Structures are given as C-alpha cells and as structure tokens.
Amino acid sequence: MPTPAGYPGVYIEELPSSVRTIASVTTSVTAFVGHTRRGPLNTPVRVTSFADFERRFGGLTSQSAVGYAVHQFFGNGGTVAVVVRVTKAGTGKAARVTLESTEGHSECPVLEVHAKEPGHWGSGLRLAVDYDTPCPEETFNLHVLDARGASRESFTNLSMDPAHGRHAETVINAGSGLIRVKVVGEGRPDPSGTVSKPFAEELPDLEVELTVKIGEVERAFTLYDPDCDGEAPCDVTELALLLERKLRALPDAPGKHAFAGTEVTAFGRRLQVVAGSIDPDDVVRFLGECANDLGLEASVNPPVFPLSGGEDGAPPGPRDLVGSEADKTGLQALRDIEDVNLLSLPELAGYESVGDMVTVLSAADRLCRERRIFLLVDAPSAWGSVDAARAGIGAFEPVRSDHAALYFPQLRLTDPLTGRLRAFPPSGAIAGVMARTDGERGVWKAPAGTEARLAGVYSLAVQLTDRENGLLNPLGINCLRTFPVVGPLVWGARTLRGADALDNEWKYVPVRRLALHIEESLRRGLQWVVFEPNTEQLWQQIRLNASGYLHTLFEKGAFKGGTPRQAYFVKCDKDTTTDEDIANGIVNVVVGIAPVKPAEFVIVKIQQMAGQFEI
Template sequence: MPTHVSAARPTYPGVYVEELPSTTRTVSAVTTSVTAFVGHTRRGPLDEPVRVTGFTEFERLFGGLGPRSAVAHAVHQYFTNGGGTAVIVRVAKAGSGTTARTALASTEDHSEHPVLEVYAREPGRWGNALRIAVDHGTRRHGPRDHDPLHHGGHHDSHDHDETFDLRVYDARGNVRESFTGLSADPDHDRHAPTVIDAGSRLIRVEAVGEGRPDPSGTVSKPFGHHLPDLAVDLTVKIGEVEREFTLYDPDRDGEAPRTLAELALLLERKLRALPDAPGRHAYAGAEVTVSGRRLRVVAGSTDPRDVVRFLGECANDLGLEASVNPPVFPLKGGEDSEAPGPQDLIGSEAGRTGIQALRGVADVNLLTLPELAAYDSVDDMVTVVSAAQRLCAERRVLLLVDAPARWADADAARAGLAAFDAVRGDHAALYFPHLRLTDPLTGRLRSFPPSGAVAGVIARTDAERGVWKAPAGTGARLLGVQALTVDLTDRETGLLNPLGVNCLRTLPLAGPLVWGARTLAGADTLDSEWGHVPVRRLALHVEESLHRGLQWVVFEPNDENLWQQIRLSASAYLHTLFRQGAFKGSTPREAYFVKCDHETTTAEDIANGVVNVLVGIAPVRPAEFVIVRIQQTSGQAALWPAEGAP
C-alpha cells in the first residue's frame, strides 16, 4: 500500500481534512476513425503526413479537387459522409514534376545581379499562379512628421534602411502572405530566407547574392529639398493602355502639394481618374506610395504585364522613371508530378516515404489508397495491398480496399477475387462496386472508388453508435451518392458476401448504402474469428487503448501491488465499454476478464523484467441473417425471430 506523510501538523484537538492524490491509473479510449489518405494531390508537401479537419483546410494545403487526383475526391466524400479528421500523405512519381520559381534582382550598385531565388513550396503547376511584390519599407501616405521635406532637407531614415517587405499574391490578386522588415544580411535577425522558410506555406527563398531586391513597380529618382514645378502634362502607359493628364491644375486641384506625401496623393488620384481598358483595374486601383525621398507607383492589378511607364520630357524632369519593374514578379516553370506508381505508394521505411510515412503518426485508424482501383495490373494492386496490410497489422489500422474499376458486374467480381487470395488478411476490407455521383469540377455523373465515402460512414457510425457497431445497414447511407456502377441483386449479394466482399446496395426508400461488414479474412471457408469489421476494429481499439494506457507500468516494481493496479486500470476501462454495449453478456464476468498475477507472470518473467497481462473480451457480432419463422395457429399468424447466424 502506498504511504503518505501528513502535510498538516496537528496542534489542537479536532478533525483535520487532507486531499490525497489518486493512486488509480486510468486507461483512456483512443480515436477510432481518423483516416489516412495516401496518393496524388495537386500540391502539398511530399511524403509528409498532414492532419486536416475539414475539406476547406484540405483545399488550402493540398489544392482541392483535381481531375487527376482520386485522393482529393475521396477526401471530399469522406467529409461529406461524416468524417472528422484525416491525415493526408502526398505521393508523386519519383523524378517527376518541377517547382515554379522566380529570381529577384538588385540594381542598387548600378549592375543588375540576382539576389533572391523564390520557389513555390512544393512542385506543381499551382505555383505558377503565385506573384511576388517587393517594396523597400514603404510607408503608405505617412503623416507630415515623416515627410523629408518637413525636416529641412534631412533624409528619412527609410532612405538608408536596408530592409524590405515581401508579399505573396494568388492569381486573383489576393494577398496570401506578407513579410515585413526583411534583410538580405545573414546576421540580421530578420534574414529573409530564415523568416520566410519558417513562416510561409507557399514559398521558400534562397539567398544567391548580396543586397536587397529591387522593388516592384516604378520608382522615381530622389526628390530634392523642394518639389519642382508640378503644372506639367504627363503621358503614362500601363500595359498597352496609354493616357495623358495634367499632374497639377491650379484651377481644379486647389492648393499645390507642399510635401512628398501630398504629391503621392495627388498623383494617385489623377491615375485612378483615367479610363481603364474594358474589364481591367490597372488604372482604377493604382497606388502611389512614399519611400524615403522617392515615389513608388504600382498598377492596380497583379498582371505582370501592367508595368507603369511615364513617358516624355516632363516625366524625365520629375524623375518619375528611375527604375521600372512589373507590379509583381510571377513564378514560372512549375509542372505537375505524375501519379505515383506501386513502388512510390509503398515507399521506403528508412526514408519514411509513401505509406511508410505513416509510421511516425499516432492516431490513424483507417487507411485508404483510392488510386489502386484504376491500376491496369491487378498484380500491382495486390502488391501494394500486401505492403499496406503489413503496415496496418503493425500500426493497428484497418485498410479499406476499393474493388478494381474493371469489375463491371457481380460475375467479374467473383472471377477476379482469386487475385486477392494472397492478401486475405483480417486488417483489410474490400468494398464493391464503385460510386456514381456528380463531379464538382464538371457537373457530370462520374464513377469514383468508394473507400473515401465508406471511411466517412465508418466515422459517422462510430460517433453515433460506437466502434463495435457494424458500419453497414440502413443507417449506413452513402450521402451525396446518386447511384452505383453495379446494381446488385439479393442473389448476387448472397454470392459475394460469403466470399468476404462488402457489397454496396441501393435499396428502396433508403438509397445507396453499405450492405456488408466483413474483412478479407471473412470468407466463410476461412472461418476466421476476425472475419467481421466491427469485431476486428473493436479489438484494435482495445489493444491500442491498453497499449497507451499502461505505459506507466514500465520500470515499476514487478510485484503484486503493480499487478493489482494493472487489473484495476484495465478493468475500469473495459467496464466502461461494457456499459456502452461493446460486449455481449449480461454481466461483466460474461463480457470481459483481466488476469495479471503469479499465473501470468512467473518468477522467470519477473527475473527478465516481464509482466504479462491477459485480457479477454466477448465482442458483439453483427446479425447478418435475420430469419423470421411464421406458423399458422388457430387462424392467427404468430411471428417471432429465430436465432440468426452470426
């Protein structure tokens, strides 16, 4: 028994109350339906598991739906059908795909040389839509106190500052990321490659030279202590659209600008008043800002062709065109990776690539590989399933296998099942046929492998009923599914179900739903105790919960006191499951047992540092066959259900 030293010192006759820490260790239930999706996506980190909790987050990190991404559609169907958390591993064919990039140059020493190489974070065409804007610590129309013309000609500190700001735009002109106060100096605490690589989900940066990159847009020469004559006619050209205007008209513009900030406001107002090309926003959204003693003019669009150019002698006198750059620097050259082959999906355990990347991820319960169904070679498909099953057995995961797309009817499925005899394990379940639903990209009906939707149904069933409930039946509706590629009959289902194939059916009033809950080891001829999906998943759930909940046992004294605590912790956890209906039996004694004593742990085990815990559970098996017998008695029909097969 644990000892306790009283913290209170009795000083008077009476009752003293103290709170003691509990000596009981609890076993907490782990997750049951977190699903891993491994395969091709439009973008995202390669061979890196990423956890997402909704399709919006998947779109942001992995590019959303794509015509060549079965994984993206499977994830969409998973969340549509009730999925809560997914782990995505993007895999690509080795050596395929290129990364979009651009070079930012510097002309501060009057000789152009590259300073920064900007790359999209991952390979793919998606990076070609990114745009980079740079400015040199620009202050947007700051107050007069920051105007150099109000300090007797003293230069603003920004004019000598070597920092710069960098923004990342998407194809629609939206600012996706912004970084301020960056420096090209490796010793600076805001060194650009360090800051951007640590904080950006879109780009990475490499320093390839010295100095800061030139700003985007058109930058003037430095203005002197006093503004020059502004009552001049200017010609400006943005892209291919050329316009003329008067910079300052005393009759219309009122008092003349006295500061550089006031001049920036005037020039911006004049540019925005000029007519745009149809459907364009280059003039209407133009911005003029002050940077030190210079003006910086940027077109109001993120089209790299919309370069602002001031033409003519008057513009030259004002110094409005010292350096001319596009409003943004586009990334180019990105090419999508090819879909992964069998070996790419299997990956390397040492390199943690492909499905092997899941070895370092906790709380994964289901695994789907939606691309396998489209393989031309069934042998390649079986090879990947075999490797995935081995991983699932080690990690306590259930693999959801899509039937090959070429199985066009029940006869083809029966004939093709022989190819899966080599992988008839109890850590995988096969689902047939495929789904027919509207493709969000085209608005047309299209066939999809069912594993993503089935994983969502499993997650929904776990949340509503528990992991011990078979994810099948009239409550296991496939939401968003309009039809199935094969309309199975009762007879055809009766031929496939005993072979360990989980059929998807369309029933009157109920619609498309899951109508099977067997593992690949669930064929009648195999007579496996793990032949049913809920039984297998309940056992995995119990194993993983006890595995984590008993970690505290390591290095504890291996004696009766320890064994008693183990029995208490494990029994309390199993009793909670019993009360929730996970086990059969009317009493705890009939539902489960925990044995940890001198019989399970011998003296030799103790000498070797081993403690053995024997746990037994009586899982509830699904009622696949409900038989109703009718007997005619005295002109009345008496109905009662007979005992069904397991």
Template structure:
C-alpha cells in the same frame, strides 16, 4: 513531502491522486495516401474539414482520386483525416521567379523565390516588393499574392544580411506556407513598379505636363492644377496621393484596370508607382523631359513578379505509393503518426495490373497490422459485373488480411467539377459512413445496414441482387446495394479474411475494429506500468484499471453477455507472471472479450395455425 508540525493545530496536505484511468482512443481518423493538387510531399497533414483540405491541398482536380475521396469522407460524417501527398519520383517541379537588383551595379540576380511545393498551382503565385520600411535604404517588404492579386502573406523589414535578425531566408522559409526563398547576393531586390529618385526637402515645380505609358496605352495629364487641386502638396506623401488620384482618373484600355487601380506610395522621400494589373507587361513608364526632371524614371519593373515553371507530379506508381520506410514517404509516412484508425488508397482501383494492386495492399496491410489500422480496399474498377468480381477475387488470396475489408462495386456520383455522373472508388465514402456509425452507435456496431446510407451517391456501377450478394458474401466481398426508399447503402461487414472457406475468428469488421480499439486504448493507458515494482500491488492496480475500462465498454453494449463476468475478463497475477518473468522485468496481462457479432442472417419462421380458436 511531510508537513513540518511546529505547533499544536490542524494541518492541511494535498496529496496527489493515485487514480490512473484508461481513456478510449479515437476510432475513425482516416488516412488518405495518393496524388493531390498541391501540399507537402510525403508529410502527413491533419485536416478537419473540406475547407481545410482545399486550403492545404488545393481542392478537387480530375487527376486526384484522393481529393474526391476526402470530399466524400467529410460529406458522409467524417471529422478528421490525415492526408499524405504522393507523386511519381522526380515528376513534379516547383514554380520559381528570380528577383534582380540594380543597386550600385548592372542588373544582378539577388533572390530566388520558389513555390513551397511542386505543382502547377505555384505558377499562380505572384510576389511584390517595396522598400517602405523603417530603414528604407537597407531593408524591404515581400508580399505573396494569389492569381487574383489578393495578398496571402506579407513579410516586412527583411534583410539580405545573414547576420540580421530579419534575414530573408530565415524569416520567409520559417513563416511561409506558400513560398521559400534563397538569397543569391547581398543587394536587395528592386521594388515592383516604377520607383522615383529621392525628392529634395523642397518639392520642385509640380505644374507640369506628364506623359505616362502602361503597356501600349499612353496618356497625358497635368500633375498639379491650382484651380482644381487646391493647395499644392507640401511633402512626398501628399504628392503620392495627388499622383495616384491623377492616374486613376485616366481612361483605361478596354477591359483593363491598369490606370483605374494604380497605387502610388511614398517611402524615404521616394515614390513607388504600381499599375493596378497583374499583367507583367503593364509596366508604368513616365516619358518626357518633365518626368526626367521629377526623377520618375529611376527604376522600372512590372507590377508583380510572376512565378512560373510549376509542374504537377504524375500520379504515384506502386513503389511511390508504398514509399520508403527510411525516408517516411508514401504509406510509410504514417509510421510516426498517432491516432490513425482507417487507411484508404483510392487510386488503387484504377490500376490496370492486379499484381500492382496486390503489391501495394500487401505493404499497406503489413503497416496496418503493426500500427493497429484497418485498411479499406476498393474493388478494381475493371470489375464491371458479378462474374468479373468472382473471377478476379482469387488474385487477392495472398493478401486476405483480417486488418482489411474489400468493397464492391464503385459509386456513381455527380462530379462537382463537371456536373456529370462519374464512377468513384467507395473507400472515401465508406470511411465517412464508419465515422458516422462510430459516433452514433460505437465501434462495435457493424458499419452496414439501413443506417449505413451512402450520402450523395446517385447509384452504383453494378446493381446487385440478393442472389448476387449470396455469391459474393461467402468470398469475403462486402457488397454495396441499392434498396427502395433508403437508396444506396453498405450491405456487408466482413474482413478479407472472412471468407466462408477460411473460417477465421476475425471474420467481421466490427469485431476486428473493436479489438484494435481495445488494444490501442490499453497500450496507451498502461504506459505508467513501465518501471513500476513488479509485484502483487502492481498486478492489482492493472486489473482494477483494465476492468474499469472494459466495464465501461460493456455498459455501452460493446460485449455480449448478461453480466461483466460473461462479457470480459482481466487476468494479471502470479499465474500469468511467473518468478522467471519478474526476473526478466516482464508483467503479463491476459484480457479476454466477447464481442457482439453482427446478425448477418435473420431467419423468420412462420407457422400456419390449423383449426379454430374459441375465444369465449
């Protein structure tokens, strides 16, 4: 908006900048799809460390190749991963517990608590309930505990009334990462442990003998002894502290902590007594006339309510791994995820049927082509020798995509769960090596050579020689080798379309990945062009922005050539965009790059010098 000039003087205007830069996108964010111990089914979750994966997906388990692959990814230099949990349809079950209420009626189920996701992990959850809220007659608190009794989540002031702003279903289901609940009735769930009847304003005589039973252990004690306990409790809160001290002083059964860890709290002139145990059988019961007179037998429940019935889903089959494009499950869940550059499917290596492997690879390669992702393919675990690899590679001829690379053999690592050597598919480790290489050298550097060490790898399942490498490399198989001093490393950088017999232009992994990187960066960086006037001024801006971006890559060493003219070109003018294109609202940009290809073969010629040299 122009400045209104109302008097002679100097006026200042701030003008918006017309500079639009093209930023480089990520290069090594890796997606892992397959079976995990826990986690949301079919929903991509971004993790930035191994600890993050453990928290969201449950860590290592012998049945999850994905968990080990992610562990190796972060151990070799990976920084960001996207994990999609997949399982065989209908094979997993959520752990669950139903809480009951005795308020105004006989026992009645009022609240179902389910683990957030299917799996055996949910059976380790416990929930506890208390009524210690601002309105103890109407609301309640729900605590979610782990198998050790440590609080993981707490939701306070919950109501069973759907019209309440703290309605249990809404608050818990929106805020919990561990459980979800379903309200069955309007009554509140009973509290955990033993809850007394309300005490009167004036406390009764407390110099009484009480009998308490937890499990099979029964103890007797005097509730209040003037000579030992000092001033008598004046209110319910002081009574709770006295009773807790008395209970904790009682001897436990061998190996038990039920009395020693007992907790007594007060709310609404009531007492709640909870055993210091996670055993549902450790119910606190006060017996005898004195306990009845004090009202300590109003409601008796276990110290915690344990979820049960959780079952891990079976590892996904080929259809489960591919998933549904409509439901966005399996590999198809990545369609709506930005910034994914690599895809690993470590479970494929264990498939007995090569046909199943090819089916999944075909679907994954198609997705990679559409989303500009590079697929890391693990050689089948059945390839136990070079001859087996040469005989089996023909089965992959139908899926020789330039958006994928095949790596052989498997890795021998120490299993953190058992301490023993075990074979693992290499894709997770390779993704970490690629991320490390991208960070240190750039996406145009081949993730192979003496810098591409496989960290944490003890050995390889098949030890390859130069002759073996010479047989597999022309077939488009990237070899993993072991060399003296440097140890295991990557010794191949060809795509699956890089077999000598095919002779394609996308034979090398760094060339393909550099092109994908440039494509994605330009795709995002030129979004501003849409709906701009399609004329020479726009074409000039496009040439300027794209050339500046490519020149930055050239200066970093991404392209070959002594000058920018030799390294790349950007063409966007009346020759690329005709009058007919303008009528159709189309602008055509032609970009050419000269990527640096890896030096696979280094030939050193040595010539013997004959005769003598006179250096005088």
C-alpha cells in the same frame, strides 16, 4: 510525505489517487494516400473538412481519385482525415523566380524564390516588393499575391543581413505556407513598379505636363493645376496622393484596370508607382524631360514578379505508393503520425494489373498490422459484374487479411467538376459511414445495414439481387446494395479473412476494429507501468485501471453478456507473471473480451394457427 506531528491535534493529509484513467483512442481517423493537385510531398497533413483539403491540396482534379474520396468521406460523416500526397518519382517541379537588385548599379540576383510545393499551382503566384518600411534605405516588404492580384501573405521590415532580427530567409521560410526563399547575393530586391529618385526637402515645380505609358497605352496629363487642384502639395506624401488621383482619372485601356487601379506610395523621400494590373507587361513609364526633372525615370520594373515553371507531378506508380521505410515516403510516411485508424487507397481500383494492386496491398497490410490500422480495399473497376467479382477474388488470396475489408461495386455519383455521372471507388464513402456509425453507435456496431446509407450516391455500378449477394458474401466480399425508400447502403461487414471457407475468428469488421481499438487504448493507457516496481501492488493497479476502462465499454454495449464477469476479464498476478518474468523485467497482462457479433442472418419463422382466438 507524512505530515510531522509536533502537537496534539488532528492532522489532514491529502493522498494522491492510485487510479490512472485509460482514455479511449480515436476510431475513425482515415488516411488517404495518393496523387493530389498540390500539397507537401510524402508528408502527412491532417484536415478536418473538405474546405481544409481544398486549401492544402488544391481540391478536386480529374487525375486524382484521392480528392473525390476525401470529398465523399466528409460528405458521409467523416470528421478527421490525414492526407499524404505522392507523385511519380522524378516528376513535378516547383515554380520559381529570381529577384534582382540594381542598388550596386549593376544587375545581380539576390533572392531566389520558389513555391513551397511542386506543381503548376505555383505558377499562379506573384510577388510584389516595396521599401515602405521604418528604415526605407535598409529594409523592404515582400507580398505574395495570387493570379488575380489578391494578397495571400505579407512579410514586412525584411533585411538581407543574416545578423538582422528580420533576416528575409529566416522570416519567410519559417512563416510562409506558399514560398521558400534563398539569399544568393548582396543588396535588396528591386521594388515593384517605378521608383523615383529622392525628392529634395523643397519640392520642384509641379505645374508640368507629364506623359505616362502603361504597357502599350500612353496618356498625357497636368500634374498640378492651381485652378483645379487647390493648394500645392507641401511634402512627398501629399505629392503621392495627387499623382495617384491624376493617374486613376486617366482613360484606361478597354478591359484593363492598369490606370484605374494605380497605386502611388511615398516612402522616405521617394515615390513608388505601381500599375493596377498583375500583368508583368504593364510597366509604368514616365516619358519626357519633365519626368526626368522630377526623378520619375529612376527605376522601372514590372508591377509584380511572376513565378513560372511549375509542373504537376505524374500520378504515382505502385513503387511510389509503397514508398521507402527509410525515407518515410509513400505509405511509409504514416509511420510518423499517431491516431490513424483507417486507410484508403482509392487509386488502386483503377490499376489494370491486379498484381500491382496486390503489391501495394501487401505493403499496406504490413503497415496496418504494425500500426493497428484497418484497411479499406476497393474492388477493381474492371469488376463490372458478379461473375467478374467471383472470378477475380482469387487474385486477392495473398492479401486476405483480417486487418482489411473489400467492398463491391463502385459508386455512381455526379462529378462536381463536370456535372455528369461517373463511377468512383467506394472506400472514401465507406470510411465516412464508419466514422458516422462510430460516433452514433460505437466502433462495435457493424458499419452496415439500413443506418449505413451512402449519402450523395445516385446509384451503384452493379445492381445486386439477394441471390447475387448470397454468392459474394461467403467469399468475404462486402456488397453495396440499393433498397427501396432507403437507397444505396452498405450491406456487408466481413473482413477479407471472413470467407466461410476460412472459418476465422476475425470474421467480422466490428469485432476486428473493436479489438484494435482496445489494444491501442491499453497500450497508451499503460505506458506509466514502464520502470515501476514489478510487485503485487503494481499488478493490482493494472487490474484496476484496465478493468475500469473495459467496464466503461461494457456499459456502452460493446460486449455481450449480462454481467461484467461474462463480458470481460483482466488477469495480472503471479500466474501470468512468474519469478523468471520478474527477473527479466516483464509484467504480463491477459485481457479477454466477449465482443458483440453482428446479426448477419435474421431468420423469422411464422406458424399458422388453426382455430379461434378466445377474447
């Protein structure tokens, strides 16, 4: 808005810049779709390290090619992955347990608890409940433990009242990464272990003999001995400390920690005694009249409440991997997430039927075209020789896409689970090499050559010679080779449309990926154009913004040519946008680039010279 001039002088007005920066999008975020040990079903989850993958998806398992592919991805330079867990439809169950309440003097279920995700892993979860809260007569605490008894999650001051600010179902379901709960009755869940009756203000006589039984082990002891224990406890808290010390001093069963790890907690006027064991059979029971007089036989429960019944889902079939676009399952789950540049489907290499493999690849290719993703295809594991690869490539004619590249042969690595060598599909490692190359050189550099070393690879399933490489390269098969000193590496950079017979403009992987990168960057960077007045001023701003972005790539070496004019152009004017286009609300921008193609064949000519050199 112009500054109003009310007096003679100099006025300063700051004008906003009309230049809008177009930022480059990511180039190497890789999506892995398939079977994992655990994790949310059909939900894309972003992970930034293999340790992150282990926490979210359970790590390696012999039934999951995805776990190994992710491991190889990060081992070869990958930085960000998106994992979608898929299982066979109708398989897999979540472990569960129902907590009961006896507060109304009759047992009734009050809280259903189940693992957040299907799988056997949930059967390793344990729950502990206590009433050690500011309002011990109304609220409770819920602790989630693992199979070793280590604390994983804790939720405090919970209430079963839906109107309470700490309603158990609301708080746990919103904050837990391990469990989900549903309130199914009134009353609080019973606490873990043995809970006493409320003690009076004045403690009873404590110079008594008590007998305690944990599991099958029974021990007797004196609760309070004036000669050994000093002053008598004067409140419930001091009594809890005394009882805990006495129980922990008792001889334990061989190999057990039930007595030695006993915990005694005071809340309100009551005591809670829990065995130092996560074995549900290690219930603490106080026996005899003295225990009854002290109120230590009031409520007896196991030390933990175990979840059970979890079952792993079976590996997905072709239909499960393809998924449903309406339900966003399988591959279609990737439609909900931005910034995915590469796609790996390592399970396909193990399919016995090439037809099933082609079915999944067809669906993946449609997704890749719509979302500007590049697909990494693993050669079938049945291709155990060059002749098998030459004979089998014909089955891939229906999916010869310029958005995909096929790599052969498989990699031989040491399996971290067994310590033995075995073959793995290469797409995870290839994606890591692409990520490393993009970071060091740029997406326009072919992810192949002596810099494209495959880390951690012991050998290749098929050792190729130069002559055999020459038979496969013209067919659009990217070969993995082993060279002296350098070791295993990527020695091909063609798309599936890169066969010599097809003569396609998208022959090379870096050219295709550079174009996808520019398309997506311009699409996002020009969103501001929508609803702007379609005039020459707008066209000028578009040319300025797009040219600035492309010039940045030119300076980095993404295009061939010695000058910007030779490297790229941006055209947006009355020639590209006619009056009819303006009437229809359309603005047309034409962008041309001269990509750098890889030097696939290097020919060196040597001539022998006769005569003597004069110095």
